[in-house]
Amino acid sequence: MLITLLTDFGTADYFVGAMKGVVLSINPHASVLDITHEIPPHDIQAGAFTLLAVYREFPPGTIHVGVVDPGVGSSRRPVLVVAGDQFFVGPDNGLFSYIYERETSVRVFHLTSERYFRHPVSATFHGRDIFAPVAASLSNGVEPAELGEEISDFVRLARLAPQASGDGNLTASIIHIDRFGNCVTSITPQDLPEERIASGARLVINRKEIASFRRFYAEELPSANELFAVWGSAGFLEIVAYRASAARQLNAQVGQTVEVKGESQDTPDRGVKIGV
Amino acid sequence: MLITLLTDFGTADYFVGAMKGVVLSINPHASVLDITHEIPPHDIQAGAFTLLAVYREFPPGTIHVGVVDPGVGSSRRPVLVVAGDQFFVGPDNGLFSYIYERETSVRVFHLTSERYFRHPVSATFHGRDIFAPVAASLSNGVEPAELGEEISDFVRLARLAPQASGDGNLTASIIHIDRFGNCVTSITPQDLPEERIASGARLVINRKEIASFRRFYAEELPSANELFAVWGSAGFLEIVAYRASAARQLNAQVGQTVEVKGESQDTPDRGVKIGV
Amino acid sequence: MLITLLTDFGTADYFVGAMKGVVLSINPHASVLDITHEIPPHDIQAGAFTLLAVYREFPPGTIHVGVVDPGVGSSRRPVLVVAGDQFFVGPDNGLFSYIYERETSVRVFHLTSERYFRHPVSATFHGRDIFAPVAASLSNGVEPAELGEEISDFVRLARLAPQASGDGNLTASIIHIDRFGNCVTSITPQDLPEERIASGARLVINRKEIASFRRFYAEELPSANELFAVWGSAGFLEIVAYRASAARQLNAQVGQTVEVKGESQDTPDRGVKIGV
Numbered sequence: 001m002l003i004t005l006l007t008d009f010g011t012a013d014y015f016v017g018a019m020k021g022v023v024l025s026i027n028p029h030a031s032v033l034d035i036t037h038e039i040p041p042h043d044i045q046a047g048a049f050t051l052l053a054v055y056r057e058f059p060p061g062t063i064h065v066g067v068v069d070p071g072v073g074s075s076r077r078p079v080l081v082v083a084g085d086q087f088f089v090g091p092d093n094g095l096f097s098y099i100y101e102r103e104t105s106v107r108v109f110h111l112t113s114e115r116y117f118r119h120p121v122s123a124t125f126h127g128r129d130i131f132a133p134v135a136a137s138l139s140n141g142v143e144p145a146e147l148g149e150e151i152s153d154f155v156r157l158a159r160l161a162p163q164a165s166g167d168g169n170l171t172a173s174i175i176h177i178d179r180f181g182n183c184v185t186s187i188t189p190q191d192l193p194e195e196r197i198a199s200g201a202r203l204v205i206n207r208k209e210i211a212s213f214r215r216f217y218a219e220e221l222p223s224a225n226e227l228f229a230v231w232g233s234a235g236f237l238e239i240v241a242y243r244a245s246a247a248r249q250l251n252a253q254v255g256q257t258v259e260v261k262g263e264s265q266d267t268p269d270r271g272v273k274i275g276v
Numbered sequence: 277m278l279i280t281l282l283t284d285f286g287t288a289d290y291f292v293g294a295m296k297g298v299v300l301s302i303n304p305h306a307s308v309l310d311i312t313h314e315i316p317p318h319d320i321q322a323g324a325f326t327l328l329a330v331y332r333e334f335p336p337g338t339i340h341v342g343v344v345d346p347g348v349g350s351s352r353r354p355v356l357v358v359a360g361d362q363f364f365v366g367p368d369n370g371l372f373s374y375i376y377e378r379e380t381s382v383r384v385f386h387l388t389s390e391r392y393f394r395h396p397v398s399a400t401f402h403g404r405d406i407f408a409p410v411a412a413s414l415s416n417g418v419e420p421a422e423l424g425e426e427i428s429d430f431v432r433l434a435r436l437a438p439q440a441s442g443d444g445n446l447t448a449s450i451i452h453i454d455r456f457g458n459c460v461t462s463i464t465p466q467d468l469p470e471e472r473i474a475s476g477a478r479l480v481i482n483r484k485e486i487a488s489f490r491r492f493y494a495e496e497l498p499s500a501n502e503l504f505a506v507w508g509s510a511g512f513l514e515i516v517a518y519r520a521s522a523a524r525q526l527n528a529q530v531g532q533t534v535e536v537k538g539e540s541q542d543t544p545d546r547g548v549k550i551g552v
Numbered sequence: 553m554l555i556t557l558l559t560d561f562g563t564a565d566y567f568v569g570a571m572k573g574v575v576l577s578i579n580p581h582a583s584v585l586d587i588t589h590e591i592p593p594h595d596i597q598a599g600a601f602t603l604l605a606v607y608r609e610f611p612p613g614t615i616h617v618g619v620v621d622p623g624v625g626s627s628r629r630p631v632l633v634v635a636g637d638q639f640f641v642g643p644d645n646g647l648f649s650y651i652y653e654r655e656t657s658v659r660v661f662h663l664t665s666e667r668y669f670r671h672p673v674s675a676t677f678h679g680r681d682i683f684a685p686v687a688a689s690l691s692n693g694v695e696p697a698e699l700g701e702e703i704s705d706f707v708r709l710a711r712l713a714p715q716a717s718g719d720g721n722l723t724a725s726i727i728h729i730d731r732f733g734n735c736v737t738s739i740t741p742q743d744l745p746e747e748r749i750a751s752g753a754r755l756v757i758n759r760k761e762i763a764s765f766r767r768f769y770a771e772e773l774p775s776a777n778e779l780f781a782v783w784g785s786a787g788f789l790e791i792v793a794y795r796a797s798a799a800r801q802l803n804a805q806v807g808q809t810v811e812v813k814g815e816s817q818d819t820p821d822r823g824v825k826i827g828v
Contacts, residue, residue, distance in 0.1 A: 011310075012455060017310075021331075028278075034569075036563055038563055050565070050569075073491065129509075178565045180593055231674070233681075286590075288591075288731060289602070290588070290606040294606050294785075296585055297608075301611045317731065317732055349767065400784060
C-alpha cells in the first residue's frame with residue numbers, strides 16, 4: 001500500500017524520518033514515498049496547490065499524508081478525506097481544499113479514535129503522533145468510519161477560479177512559482193478558451209503585458225528576456241521565459257493579481273504573438 | 277529489511293545514490309529510506325541528536341547507517357552497534373553516543389571483516405565502501421560477530437544531561453535548532469519536573485528570561501514575539517515562538533548555554549505564566 | 553524492478569512526486585529511488601557527471617530516468633539507452649554521454665511509440681509524460697525495440713579526457729565541485745600514473761600549485777589551509793583541503809582548466825610532498 005508524505009518540515013530535521021518510522025512500525029509492508037517536504041513553512045495554500053498538481057498521478061487507494069499545520073495542538077481538527085479513489089490525512093485547515101473542488105465524491109472524517117494514535121500524543125507533532133499512524137492503520141484495512149465521525153463543516157480555502165469582471169475581463173492570480181521561476185496562474189483552459197487566445201487575449205501583471213502564447217518552452221525565440229504564456233503541466237496557464245526566471249523579470253509574488261484582458265491593441269512593447 | 281540513511285552528504289551529489297545502489301546490489305529486497313542528508317557538514321553532535329530523536333520510531337531490526345565522518349580514511353574505526361533491538365553502522369567518532377546513553381543493552385563491533393566491504397575501498401567514501409555494504413550484509417543475515425570484533429573503548433561525546441549547580445539551578449544547553457527556529461534544549465522532564473515549573477522556574481539565555489510554559493504552539497497568545505517553553509516532540513524542553521523563529525529573537529546558537537533558575541521574581545518583562 | 557530518478561527539478565515542486573505517481577500507476581511493484589533532484593537547472597554536464605559517478609553501483613537491470621531537459625517540447629528526441637546491463641531513459645541532449653564513453657555495448661532507441669506515453673503529452677513536462685511511463689513500461693517487460701527505433705546519431709558532449717600538450721603536460725578541467733568544496737578534476741589514474749606522481753607531478757589552477765598527493769582526507773596535516781590532491785571516490789583526482797573548502801580557497805569553478813605539469817621545482821610555496 002502506497003503512502004505519500006507532503007509537509008513543510010524540510011529535510012534537515014528528524015520530523016520526516018520519525019513519520020516514516022511510525023508508518024513502518026504499524027505497517028511494515030507500506031511503501032512510503034516523499035512528494036515534497038519543502039512547502040514554505042505554514043503555507044497552507046502552497047501545500048494545497050502541490051497536492052492538487054500531483055494526486056491524480058497516483059494509483060487508486062493511495063493514501064496522502066499532508067502536514068502543513070500552523071495550528072498544531074490547538075482545537076483545529078485532524079481529518080481523513082476520502083475523495084474519488086484516494087485518501088488524504090492531515091489537519092482540517094484548508095490543505096485539502098482543491099481536492100474538494102475537483103472531486104465530486106468527497107467524505108471527510110474527524111479523526112477521534114485515539115486508539116489509532118501514537119501515545120503519548122505530543123502537542124507539537126501530530127504528523128508523527130496522529131496523521132502517520134492513522135494513515136498506516138488505514139493502509140492495514142481499518143475502515144474510515146472506525147477512525148472518526150463524518151463531518152460536513154470542514155475548512156475550505158477561497159476557490160482558485162478567476163473572477164469575471166463586467167467588461168469580459170478576468171481577474172486571476174499567481175498561485176505558484178516553481179524552481180525555474182515559471183509563474184503558475186489560476187487560469188485553466190475553461191477560463192480562457194482557445195478562441196479567446198486566438199482573438200488577441202493578453203495578460204497584465206505588474207503593468208507588464210504578455211500577449212505571446214506558445215506551445216512549449218523552447219519554441220523559436222527572439223531572446224531569453226521575452227515573456228510568454230504556455231499551458232503548464234499542472235493544468236494552468238503559466239507565464240514563463242526561456243531558460244530564465246519569469247518571476248524575477250516580473251518581480252512576481254505568489255498571490256499577486258494577473259488580469260486577462262480582451263482583444264489586444266497594437267502597442268510597441270508587446271511580445272510577438274505566435275498563437276497556440 | 278529496513279535500512280535507513282543519515283548523513284551530512286546533502287542531496288546534490290552522487291554520494292547518497294551510490295550508497296543506495298550498493299545496498300540494493302547486495303540485498304535487492306532491502307527497503308532503503310532516507311532520514312536526512314542535511315546534517316551540517318562534519319557536525320557529529322547534530323547527527324547524534326537526530327538519530328536519538330528518531331530511532332525509537334522504527335521497527336525492531338531496523339539498520340541505521342549513519343555517516344558524519346570527518347575522519348574518513350584515517351585510523352578512526354568503522355563500527356556496528358547493536359543497541360536494544362536495532363542496529364547502527366558508521367564511524368566510531370561519537371555519532372552513536374546518545375544511543376549508548378539511552379539503551380541499556382549495547383554491544384559495539386569494530387568492523388574488520390574486509391570481505392564484506394566493497395572493493396577497492398576508497399580512502400574518502402566509507403559510506404559507500406564499508407558502511408552501506410556491511411549494512412546490506414547484516415540485512416542478509418550475517419551475524420554481528422562475523423563482521424568484526426567486539427570492543428568496549430568506543431568513542432562517546434559528552435553526555436547531554438544538564439549540570440546542577442549548588443544553588444539548585446541547572447546549566448543546560450541548546451542542542452538543536454529546527455527549521456522553524458525552535459530551540460531544543462538538553463532539558464528533559466526528569467531534569468525539570470512539573471512541580472518545579474509550577475513553582476516558578478524560568479529559563480535564561482542570552483540575558484533573556486523565559487518564564488512562560490505552554491502546552492502547544494498555538495495556545496492563546498498575546499503576540500508572535502512572545503517566547504515560551506514547551507515540551508517538544510523529541511522529549512526535550514524547547515524554546516519557541518508562535519509562527520516565528522525563537523532562535524532569531526534570541527540570537528541563539530547550537531551549543532549555547534541555557535540556565536534554569538529557581539523560583540521566579542515578579543519582573544515587568546516576564547512572559548505570562550500559564551503553566552503546563 | 554528498480555527505477556532511479558535524477559533531475560534538475562529540485563524537491564520543492566510537484567514534479568518529482570508526479571513522476572513517482574506515474575511510475576507506480578503503471579507498475580505498482582516498481583521500487584522508485586531518488587539519486588538527486590539538485591542538478592543545477594539546465595546543467596546537462598552536471599547531470600551527466602552524476603550519472604557516471606553512480607550508475608555502476610546499481611544492480612543489473614536498473615532503469616535510470618534522467619531529466620535535465622532545457623529543450624523540453626522542442627524537436628530534441630526522447631531516448632532509451634541500453635548500456636552494459638543497465639537502462640537509461642531521458643532526453644537526447646548529451647545527458648548520457650559519459651555512459652557512452654564508459655560502456656562498450658551501447659544501443660540507443662528514439663522513443664516514438666506514443667502508446668507508452670501518458671496522454672495528453674504536455675509540452676513542458678516530459679519527465680512525467682514520456683520518461684516516467686516509458687521507464688515503468690520497460691520495468692513491466694516491454695522490449696526496447698517496441699518502444700522506438702534504434703538510432704546512431706545520438707548527441708554526445710565533449711569527452712572528459714584531459715588533452716596532452718606537446719611538452720608532456722596535460723590540460724584537464726574541474727568537472728564537479730561537491731558539497732564539501734572538493735574539486736573533482738577530469739584526471740583518471742590512466743592519465744596520471746603513479747610513477748609520474750612519484751617523480752614530482754603537480755597541478756596548477758588559477759596560478760596556484762598543488763604538489764601534495766595524499767591517500768585520504770585526514771592524513772596528518774600541517775594546517776586546514778593546505779590544498780592537496782587525492783584519488784576521489786568517483787574515480788577522478790580531486791583537489792581537497794582537510795575540513796575546508798578547496799573550491800573557496802582556489803576560487804575554482806566547474807569547467808575551469810587544471811594543468812598537470814611535469815617534474816616539480818622546489819619553490820617555497822609548494823605543499824609538502826608525501827606521495828601516494
